[in-house]
Amino acid sequence: MERTERFCKIEMLIRSRGCVSFADLMTELAVSRATLKRDLDHLRTRMDAAIVYDRDRNGYRFETVGRNGRRSFMAESPGVWFNEREIHALLTMHQLLDGLGVNGSMSRHLQPLLDKLHGMLGTSETVARELTRRVRVVAPVHRPVRGRHFERLASAVLERRRLRLTVDGDDGGRERDRVVSPMRLVHEDGVWFLDSWDHDHEGLCRIPLPSVRSVERLDLRAKEVSMRAVETELDSALHRA
Structure with missing residues (x-):
């Protein structure tokens, strides 16, 4: 168990039980006496966690009244526990x-x-x-998939069925039809892609879903290509339809 996870579990155990013995903390965390002592010392001295030892109850609890007379559970701003x-x-x-x-x-x-x-x-x-x-994590801009295409494409991937797709042409050119055997769906840089075997060109390709205009399910089994081959060819470089 990582130290960050142990810190979180110590806090949750004390908060849920009110008071927890040293022995119970050792058992729950599956750590040595020395490790637990270091964790408790770090929480109290480095992160201002209001954890005190209650002799009467023989366990650790949160201090309910601080030196200033105010209620004080674990510090309202105990620092960042995470890397x-x-x-x-x-x-x-x-x-x-x-x-x-x-x-x-x-x-x-x-x-x-x-x-x-x-x-x-x-x-x-x-x-x-x-x-x-x-602390903000800015996600990539998500380009929505038109209509119900995602659900239909995902179903075809899992059910191993061929598809006839109408997709936008390169650089905004004419739309074109493509018969493909879908292999997998990939989400990259905020966009969903369909990795497929293109039956017209007899090769693997990666099609951005926002370029798909229509989807027709064909009553044919998808061509089987090993996932290792798909990963080797399509993950090693940026392949776009």
Whole structure:
């Protein structure tokens, strides 16, 4: 378990149970006595976490009354617990889930995950909100896929069916029809692409979905090409239709 994850779990254990013994913390975190002592010392001295040892209850709890007489749980602004990669991943996940909105068909399934992720970003609702305001991950501009094309293309990828696509010509030229065997969908730089076997040109290609004007499902099995071959040819360079 990474140190950042241990810090988060210590905070959640104390907050959920009120008071947790040293032995229980060791068991829950699966760490040595020395590691736990270092973690607790770091939280209290470096991150101003109001964790105190309660002799009467033989455990660790949050201090409820600070020296100034005010209520003080874990510091309202305990510093950043995350390194660069962790905060980027957490905020990107938060942004993606939050972007789905509350009215979608998946919202009731995703809300618990969003709530859990929100809790990981801060020790209180106020801290989490402030963090998402003060640390911003700017996502690439998303170019929407027209109509129901994405769902139809994704179904064809999974069901291994050929497609006849009408796509924009190069440099805004005439539209053209292409018969393809879809291999996979790839999201890159804010755009979805369809990696396919082009039956007219007998080769692999990468088609940007915003250029797709129409999709016709054909009653033919898709040509099978190994994913290793697809990855080797299409991931090694920028191939565009």
